[in-house]
Amino acid sequence: MSCLVKICGINSEDAAIAAMSAGADALGYVFFPPSPRHISLNGAATLTERVPDSILKVGLFVEAGDAALENAIRAGHLDVLQLHGKESPERVAEVKEKFGLRVMKAISISTAADIDSAASKYDGVADFLLFDAKPPKNSNLPGGNAVSFDWTLLTGRSFTSNWMLAGGLDPDNVADAVRISGAPWVDVSSGVEKTKGVKDARKIADFIHAAKGY
Incomplete structure (x- = not known):
């Protein structure tokens, strides 16, 4: 059991170093001001100087x-x-064509019908599908809410697009999440934080090691 790992909500040099040192395959910068993980353009520019092309x-x-x-x-x-x-x-297709970059589309999931609907619309259009739990009704954040969904909804499924599993993952449950869902990628934010928006280096390392089956 092994998969690739994205650590989202990287907004400090310490968090970036912790993620890279532990073997993260991708770093996520949140350009959404309401989020406690928001990063400024200047902040992203500074952090990116330290990130190798392999990540x-x-x-x-x-x-x-x-x-x-x-x-x-x-x-x-x-x-x-x-x-x-x-x-x-x-819009996904438009962004891909205009900027010439890979595009990931986040999909909010609570039922199998949500997956079916999303796949019919976005599979093969987006380069990545990110399956995340639907946010709580009182949340103004589309992700990073520490809420999970039934991973068996993804068991045995295949998609034309690459895909990621997100939502309520943490160092203690990510190995089971990968085993049950078959996810080739996992994405975590709040599950490796000590407080909202502040990453915990030990949790990041434990999460990556568990996800990759070390």
Whole structure:
């Protein structure tokens, strides 16, 4: 059992170093001001100087316009654009064509029908599908809410697009999540934090080691 790991919500040098040192395959920068994990353009530019080309730099956006995307791409030297709002398949295709980068579409899941619906719309259109739990009704954040869904909903499924599992993952449950779902990638944010928006180096290392089956 092994998979690739994205650590999302990287907003400090300490967090970036911890993730890279532990073997993360991708770092996520949140360009969404309401999030406690938000990073500025200058902050992303500073952190990116230390990130090798072998690690994917992923920018998370919620229904962002082209100018915001372009500014973040330039600042963070982004490899992947993660669209975490209600972007349509047409918008996903438009962003891919305009910027020439891989695009990830986040999908909110609670039932098998949610997966079926998303796959019919986005599979093969987005380069990555990110299956995340639906946020609580009182949350203004589309992700990073420490909420999980039934991983068996993904058991045995295959997609044209690459895909990631997210939502409520932490060092204690990620190995089971990978085994049950068959996820080739996992994505974590709140599950490796000591307080909201502040990463914990030990939790990051434990999460990556568990996900990769070390």
